[in-house]
Amino acid sequence: MMDVMPRWADVVLVPLISLILAFGISALVILGIGKDPVEAVKLMVTGAFGSTYGWGYTLFYATNFIFTGLAFAVASHASMFNIGSEGQATLGGLGVALVCLALPWPHWAIALPAAMIGGALFGAAWAFLPAWLQAKRGSHIVITTIMFNFIGAAVLNYMLVNVMRPEGSMDPASAKFPAGTNLPTLHDILAPFGIEFSSAAPANISFLIALLACFLVWLMLWRTRFGFELRAFGRSESAAVYAGISPAKIIIVAMLISGGLSGLMAINNVMGEAERLVLNSVEGAGFIGIAVALMGRNHPVGVALAAILFGFLYQGGAELALWMSIPRELIVVIQGLVILFTGALDNMVRMPIERVFLMMRRNAKAGE
Amino acid sequence: MDFSTLIQILDSTMRLATPLLLACLAGLFSERSGIFDIGLEAKMLISAFFSAAVAYDTGSVWLGLLAGIAASMVFAAIHGVASITFRGNQLISGVALNFLASGMTVLIAQNWFQQGGRTPSLLGKARFEPLTLPFADALSDVPVLGPIYSELLSGHSILVYVALLAVPATYWVLYRTRFGLRLRAVGENPAAVDTAGVSVIGLRYAAVAIAGLLCGIAGAYLATGLQAGFVKDMTAGRGYIALAALIFAKWRPWYALSACLLFGLLQALALRTDVVEAIFPFRMPVQLLDSLPYILTVVILAGFVGKAIPPRAGGQPYVKER
Numbered sequence: 001m002m003d004v005m006p007r008w009a010d011v012v013l014v015p016l017i018s019l020i021l022a023f024g025i026s027a028l029v030i031l032g033i034g035k036d037p038v039e040a041v042k043l044m045v046t047g048a049f050g051s052t053y054g055w056g057y058t059l060f061y062a063t064n065f066i067f068t069g070l071a072f073a074v075a076s077h078a079s080m081f082n083i084g085s086e087g088q089a090t091l092g093g094l095g096v097a098l099v100c101l102a103l104p105w106p107h108w109a110i111a112l113p114a115a116m117i118g119g120a121l122f123g124a125a126w127a128f129l130p131a132w133l134q135a136k137r138g139s140h141i142v143i144t145t146i147m148f149n150f151i152g153a154a155v156l157n158y159m160l161v162n163v164m165r166p167e168g169s170m171d172p173a174s175a176k177f178p179a180g181t182n183l184p185t186l187h188d189i190l191a192p193f194g195i196e197f198s199s200a201a202p203a204n205i206s207f208l209i210a211l212l213a214c215f216l217v218w219l220m221l222w223r224t225r226f227g228f229e230l231r232a233f234g235r236s237e238s239a240a241v242y243a244g245i246s247p248a249k250i251i252i253v254a255m256l257i258s259g260g261l262s263g264l265m266a267i268n269n270v271m272g273e274a275e276r277l278v279l280n281s282v283e284g285a286g287f288i289g290i291a292v293a294l295m296g297r298n299h300p301v302g303v304a305l306a307a308i309l310f311g312f313l314y315q316g317g318a319e320l321a322l323w324m325s326i327p328r329e330l331i332v333v334i335q336g337l338v339i340l341f342t343g344a345l346d347n348m349v350r351m352p353i354e355r356v357f358l359m360m361r362r363n364a365k366a367g368e
Numbered sequence: 369m370d371f372s373t374l375i376q377i378l379d380s381t382m383r384l385a386t387p388l389l390l391a392c393l394a395g396l397f398s399e400r401s402g403i404f405d406i407g408l409e410a411k412m413l414i415s416a417f418f419s420a421a422v423a424y425d426t427g428s429v430w431l432g433l434l435a436g437i438a439a440s441m442v443f444a445a446i447h448g449v450a451s452i453t454f455r456g457n458q459l460i461s462g463v464a465l466n467f468l469a470s471g472m473t474v475l476i477a478q479n480w481f482q483q484g485g486r487t488p489s490l491l492g493k494a495r496f497e498p499l500t501l502p503f504a505d506a507l508s509d510v511p512v513l514g515p516i517y518s519e520l521l522s523g524h525s526i527l528v529y530v531a532l533l534a535v536p537a538t539y540w541v542l543y544r545t546r547f548g549l550r551l552r553a554v555g556e557n558p559a560a561v562d563t564a565g566v567s568v569i570g571l572r573y574a575a576v577a578i579a580g581l582l583c584g585i586a587g588a589y590l591a592t593g594l595q596a597g598f599v600k601d602m603t604a605g606r607g608y609i610a611l612a613a614l615i616f617a618k619w620r621p622w623y624a625l626s627a628c629l630l631f632g633l634l635q636a637l638a639l640r641t642d643v644v645e646a647i648f649p650f651r652m653p654v655q656l657l658d659s660l661p662y663i664l665t666v667v668i669l670a671g672f673v674g675k676a677i678p679p680r681a682g683g684q685p686y687v688k689e690r
Contacts, residue, residue: 029472033479081459083406129666139669140678142459143615146406146608147662147669154659162653290463327478327485332471336464344450344461351454 004354011297015342017349019295022337029333035326043323044316054315056186056201060273062304062311063203066210067265068289069296069303070217071258076298077221078254079234084130084145085262086286087152088123092263093270094156095122097164097174097277105180112183112205115271116264123263124256126152131255135248141255149286160279174277183272206268210307213261214300220257221300230254262286284332291335294343310335373643375515377636382524383594385632386531387412387603390586391610392617392624393538394579400542400619401575402555402681406462407447408583409607410469415440415587417473420487420598421480423494429592432494436591437584443469444580452572455685466607474600487591487598496525496593525593527585534582538621551575555679558686568686583607612665619679631661 005013027037048058068085075082099118105111130144157172164174183206187199221227233240233250241247269281288310295309296302317331341349391408398405415436423432443465450461474485481487501522508518542548550571554561558568590606591598613631617623637644638657645651 029475033475083459083463133666133670137669137671139666139671142404142406143611144666144669147612147666150605150608150662151659151666154655158653158655161655287463287467290460294460327474329471329474329478329485332467333475334471336467336469336471339460339467340446340450340464344456344458344464345454347454347456348450 005357009353009357011302014346014350014353015295015297017353018341018346019338021349022334022341025337026330026334030326030330033326035324040320040324040326043319044312047319047323048312048315051198052196053198053201054319056198056203057315057318058308058311059186059203059207060201060268060311061314062307063207063210063268063272064265064285065288065292065307065310066214066304067261067268068286069292069307070213070289070300071261072289072293073296073298073300073303074217074221074230074261075254075258076293077234078230078250079237080131080134080251080254080258081142082127082145082255082258083142083290084127084148084259084286085289086282086284087145087149088126088259088262089265089282089286090149090152090156091126092119092123092266093277093281094159095119095263096266096270097177100177100181100271101164101175104178107180108183111181112267112271115181115267116209119263119266119270120260121263123266124260126263127255127259128252131252131259134255135251153280156277157279160277164277172279176276177271181271182275183267185272202273204268204272206272209264209267211304213264214304217261218300226253262289288335291339291342294339371512372515375519377633377640377643379520379523380636380639381629381633382520382528383632384635385628386524386528387586387590387594387606388610388613388631389531389625389628390527390534390582390589391607392613392628393534393621394582394586395611395614396538396617396619396621396624397551397575397582398579399614399682400555400679401551401572402558402679402684402686403447403451403572403576404458404462404683405447405576405579406459406611407443407465407469407607408579408610409603409605410462410465411440411443411580411583412587412590412607413469413473413601413603414443415584416591416602417477417487417587417598419584419588420490420591421477423490423592424481424487424597427492427494429490429494429496432592433585433588436588437581440584440587441577441580444576444583448573448576451685452569452576455687458683458685470601473598477598477600485600490592490596494592495596496527496589498523499526499529525589527589527593530585531589532625535621535625538624542621547571547574552679555681558681562686562688568688572686609661612661615665615678616661616668618677634658634660 030037030040048054068089071085072082095118096115099115100111126148130141130148133139133144134141160172160174165172166175183204185199186203187197189205190197221231229245230250232243233245233247237247265285270277274281292303292306292310295306313331313334317328320326320330321328391412395405395408418439419432419436422435423429447461447465450456451458477485477487504518504522508514542552550561550566554568554571562568590602609631613624613627616627634657638654641654644657
């Protein structure tokens with residue numbers, strides 16, 4: 001079964017066809033609500049890529065999705081289904097906020113590493129218990145991480161309403177972070193190079209850190225002993241155990257890395273954009289990470305590309321809501337369709353393509 | 369806390385437990401046949417919308433109920449095709465359906481009614497009215513038992529009683545019929561069922577369809593019984609609480625009833641902060657109350673309080689040997 005298709009077909013052709021199917025149905029949905037899909041696509045493309053302002057939002061969303069996509073991918077390689085990115089990123093936000101508010105930080109270059117540690121630590125901590133329960137007690141990680149998403153939301157709610165809300169404020173949000181924690185935006189970074197970039201867009205230095213994270217995850221998975229063990233365990237638990245790999249260690253460490261990556265997302269949305277902690281700041285990015293990792297075939301390069309695609313959908317979708325009065329929920333529908341076709345219905349696309357390749361091979365043999 | 373407050377809280381427990389119970393039994397059928405279903409939420413939500421929309425347009429809540437069930441069954445069919453026919457990942461299919469329902473309902477609602485992604489409020493025959501059980505009024509003056517009968521048990525919409533009856537029905541189907549035996553077997557050891565000449569695929573589709581039916585009723589109850597109309601994301605995580613209840617109940621019908629009543633009680637208490645303050649000597653944060661179902665489920669899953677063992681073949685697509 002493995003070599004029925006050439007690698008390019010598996011990596012490019014199958015996801016591409018799935019994506020075309022998902023977008024085709026999305027176009028039908030747009031038609032169904034009485035709008036013009038061609039006009040909608042044009043608007044989305046110009047809205048997301050037509051200006052540095054659009055790019056700034058696209059890359060801002062993409063940064064979130066890179067972190068959560070990587071998180072899902074790392075866990076996936078260990079055959080763990082981490083549906084808890086949402087909660088881990090929520091707790092990551094709490095960690096980042098606590099760090100940012102703890103000291104009168106003099107400069108962002110000092111605050112950022114500390115905030116990264118805070119976010120990753122809280123995110124990893126939120127993944128630890130589900131991971132430990134899976135490794136030691138056999139509790140299904142999908143259910144425990146779903147439960148932890150809800151518990152995480154409740155923890156954040158409690159902290160914002162009862163602990164972190166400034167005196168006299170009615171808003172369930174933390175105080176504004178000190179100015180020394182404000183991250184440089186892409187506008188600030190690109191200006192010295194003479195490149196004009198919109199100063200109103202929220203994309204910031206976290207995008208570069210997300211790209212660095214992609215590289216480090218690749219390095220970890222394919223160039224270290226631990227990464228090899230992790231992937232071996234993901235392929236076959238019994239074979240890995242026979243090779244002397246400890247399942248508990250792999251499960252727990254893989255989930256800690258996964259949770260840490262989810263938590264790191266908070267340097268973008270909490271520290272980089274909102275500059276304070278608000279309720280529901282993750283806004284579903286944890287779940288989009290699943291779609292991103294599926295699209296990107298769990299490879300960091302694929303994850304980065306898929307994250308930009310979803311960043312485009314998010315920014316483009318916002319433009320649709322603004323100019324064509326198509327509800328923002330259209331993006332949620334597209335997202336659902338992309339997950340359905342690239343993930344759950346993968347075999348529906350794959351089986352006919354495999355058949356075509358088999359036939360081509362048979363014909364080639366017959367022709368010899 | 370006096371007796372009438374207690375009755376009020378238990379009364380609202382019954383109402384809040386109903387959608388949980390129906391969804392929980394839906395999950396029970398599906399998971400007992402070996403199909404994980406984290407798309408309970410999706411099926412309830414799509415049904416909630418279509419039942420409210422059709423009930424509003426036709427003025428008949430019964431047509432609304434049928435429309436809701438049909439919509440839920442369509443989603444169940446997608447889940448079936450993805451996870452049974454194409455042997456896709458059942459969790460991913462569930463996640464996809466949850467997104468799809470959350471987005472589609474608002475999109476269609478906005479296109480249909482132009483009210484910001486909701487349906488207009490339902491009135492009169494477009495809603496399930498409370499039923500008064502026989503002699504409820506006459507017996508209401510009897511001490512203790514009177515209020516229990518006339519206020520707690522009587523006066524709910526018909527779907528509440530449907531949900532309660534679904535428990536013994538589920539028990540009977542699962543443990544007293546041939547279909548139930550095969551259904552349970554297919555979730556534990558599909559190869560054995562296949563060897564006996566019974567279609568694994570057919571059984572699993574049947575289970576997924578039953579789940580669609582029950583979620584359809586649950587969603588219709590949310591929009592036309594518990595509340596009067598559809599609003600965005602009105603299921604509010606109930607599908608996940610039902611999933612939690614299913615684990616809490618260890619995949620058994622009668623336990624599902626008690627788990628759902630317990631979680632319904634927690635939801636009812638979360639709405640009555642005055643009562644919560646009276647019961648607990650310390651200040652009980654409402655967030656803790658909200659998350660108790662999830663915390664309890666994790667504790668159960670951890671296996672420190674009796675072990676919850678899921679059906680053995682759960683989540684694995686069945687591949688016939690060739």
